[in-house]
Each structure stands twice: as C-alpha cells, then as structure tokens.
Amino acid sequence: MSKPPELKYRPLADGRYEVWLHAVVPQDALLGLHGVLAQYDAEGPPEPEPEDGAGEPGPESGSGGLAH
Numbered sequence: 001m002s003k004p005p006e007l008k009y010r011p012l013a014d015g016r017y018e019v020w021l022h023a024v025v026p027q028d029a030l031l032g033l034h035g036v037l038a039q040y041d042a043e044g045p046p047e048p049e050p051e052d053g054a055g056e057p058g059p060e061s062g063s064g065g066l067a068h
Contacts, residue, residue: 008020025033 006022009017011017
C-alpha cells in the first residue's frame, strides 16, 4: 500500500473509539482482519430491526446512513 487508509473515528464515553474504515481487500485479508477484531472483542454494526411496517424510516431513506 502506498497510502495509509483514511480513518474516521469518534471517542466513546467508556474510553474506547468507534472507527470507520473503507478499504478494498481480498477475501483472505478480510478474514484475517475479522480474526484480529474478534480477539479484541470488537463489536459489529447494529443489527437491522425487522420491518414491521411501523412507519419508521430505514437507512436507505437518506437520513444519515452510509453510502455503499
């Protein structure tokens, strides 16, 4: 890699940091990264709530969701 990845992060109240990283990697690198994060008990993104038609906007509504 010629350039370090751009990191976006914010501190959490308990002293940890929440980090967003956008990177294009091969599958074996992704699996390795997953293993390292699991050793540190890293948390994944929140699970989407089931759509029950309650009228709440979803992440695709453009209300601050991340673009993929």
